[in-house]
Amino acid sequence: MLDFTLCNELLAGEGKSLGEQAHIAAQLGFCGLELDPATLGETPHALSDARIARIRGEIEAEGVRVTGLHWLLSSYAGASITDPAGQDRARDILLGMVDLCAGLGGTVLVHGSPKQRLRPEGLDDAALISHLAEFFAPIAAAAERRGVTYCIEPLSRAEDRTINTVGQGVDLVCAIGSAAFRTMIDISAAGQTEAPVADLIRHWVPSGMIGHIHANDTNRGAPGMGDDPFPQIVAALVETGWDRPIGVEPFRTLIDASVTAATGIATLKACERAAA
Known part of the structure; x- marks a missing residue:
């Protein structure tokens, strides 16, 4: 049976507290929340252990858990994994994010953040992979120590030109050579690209090689808000024995965030029943 976790930024954007977000997720049948760190404060990578424990307790009190983090650098101006001027700052933030994820009880970090990974001019594919592998090596080592999985997210070419296909993500995984560093499939981005x-x-x-799945439509809505073939997609997940939480990550709403989340999980569960 597939598990689904809800990316929290749309609910947070409506002003709902973490407890309210967790309650809605639980009522809809999600196993947890996948958190956008920016919803936790201005410098979430530097939260105290006491604050992390309170956040975790507030969410778990509603019967769900934190499954992981995404949008890791999106709120940090000046940070970059590709620009040498911003790499030290980005590395420090991401090491803090690894600790944050583990402290919250999460198991996966998703690295998208397109504005903080712009491809430098003149860097060919091999040089780019080498450049990224050197940057991510200490972060992968930290993830391994903390028992979490760090995933580089292939994004559509409309978002960035750095890692766009799962194959490119796998090339980076192989270059780093850590069991704690993987790539992932974002259904919206992959539907646009491959x-x-x-x-x-x-x-x-x-x-x-796949450490996580994000479920969203190529129109940026939740599953069920567009025309993507989710019956076939979910059937493939069932057939391949996928056994980790699948993040429902819509970027736009149908009526409001709660209805959007309900539409997404209802669609995915109906597809799973049909695939059984």
Whole structure:
């Protein structure tokens, strides 16, 4: 049986507290929340252990858990994984994010943050992978020590030109060589870049290189808000034995954030029942 976790930024954007977000997620059947760190404060990578414990307790009191973090650098101006001027700052933040995720009880960090990973001019693919591998090596080592998985997220070419395909993500995974560093499949981005996504899942999930799945439509809505073939996509996840929480990550709402989340999980569960 598939588990689904809810990315929290739309609920947070409506002013709902973490407890309210967790309550809504639980009522809808999600196993947890995947947190945008920016919803926790201005410098979430530097939160105290006491504050982290309070956040975790507030969410777990509603019967769900923190499953992980995403949008790791999006709120940090001047940080960059590709620009040498911003790399030291970015590395310090991301090491803090690894500790934050582990402290909250999460197991996965998703690295998208397109504005903080712009591809330098004149850098070919091999040089880019080498450049990123050197940057991420200490972060992967920290993730391994803390028992979490750090995932580089392939994004659509409309968002960035750094890592756009799962194959490119796998190249980076291989260059780093850590069991705690993986790539992932964002269904919206993959649907724009290398559809059909069901075939992508069947090819890559058995390889062990995929650390996370984000479920969203190529129109940026939740599953069920567009035309993506989620029956086939979910069937592929079932067939390949996917056994980790799937993050429902819409970027726009249908009526409001709660209805959007309900639409997403209802669609995915209906597809799972059909695939059984």
